[in-house]
Amino acid sequence: MFLSLIGYFLGYRNAIRKYIIEKVTQAVIYLRKNLSEVASNYVN
DSSP states (O other): OHHHHHHHHHHHHHHHHHHHHHHHHHHHHHHHHHHHHHHHHHHO
């Protein structure tokens, strides 16, 4: 029982970490895209 709880907790933590990393990556890509558009508009 205890071991399965630990396994569940570790899997849950890994899932959360994966989710956060995906969200951060998406946000960075989105920001980079917007920043490059803004920069090109500013330069032009």
